[in-house]
Amino acid sequence: MDPLDLKYLAFLGDAERHGRPEADDMRLCFEVLALASAIDRACAARLAPHRLSEGKFVLLLLLRDAPDGIAPHELASRAGVTRATVTGLLDGLERDGFLVRHDDRDDRRRVSVRLTEQGRTIAGGLFVEHGQWIASLLAGVTPSEREGVGALLRRVRDNLATPAEDIPVMAVCHAQ
Known part of the structure; x- marks a missing residue:
């Protein structure tokens, strides 16, 4: 079963059906969002008994x-x-x-x-x-892998601060 939420799968499915070249990038972004959501839910479940x-x-x-x-x-x-x-x-x-x-x-x-x-x-x-518990989430991840993931996440965060001005929002939202 795909770990992505249905909302992400719908958006991704549309991109894949229309042969959008950014579908792989979208999937990775949605996987990060799904992971963050899963961690939030697990954290809430761990704190709730207290x-x-x-x-x-x-x-x-x-x-x-x-x-x-x-x-x-x-x-x-x-x-x-x-x-x-x-x-x-x-x-x-x-x-x-x-x-x-x-x-x-x-x-x-x-x-x-x-x-x-x-x-x-x-x-x-x-x-x-x-x-x-937080440390256990990264069990088996090597220091170099940790460094690489951290660098990737920082680069993506930097991209948020400098959005691509040459891509109109309407074109992204209504592309077919």
Whole structure:
């Protein structure tokens, strides 16, 4: 069975039926997307038994090394999410007993977020476990293969920053 999602197979099938020369490049791109999606799903499945999402896990890791706490707006900035998103994540973590919010004694408008003992325990243990799992995904990959894949992915990412201006979007989307 093809590991590609049906949406990718439909797009790829159309390109192949019409003899598009870029079909092989499209397949590789779709394989990268399918792999990223599979890793995301596996990550979510590994964190779910701990009542964590990837976003909550990131906040636990950020808070792990901040015994004096971090302000919610600073957590949002460090995690790369909006303040509204961080508020929802913090609400869930607080509800599950992983953190507490503390009001500033001098300025009640200010709040800092700190891990509870339960939060510190799970953050520390899961960080090690998660790192080992990520490393296991590359089991059997040689250092030179790793370097080659990394170089390829960086080149593709660079291509995103400098799109081909000579290919109109409509031509790509409606090519037959």
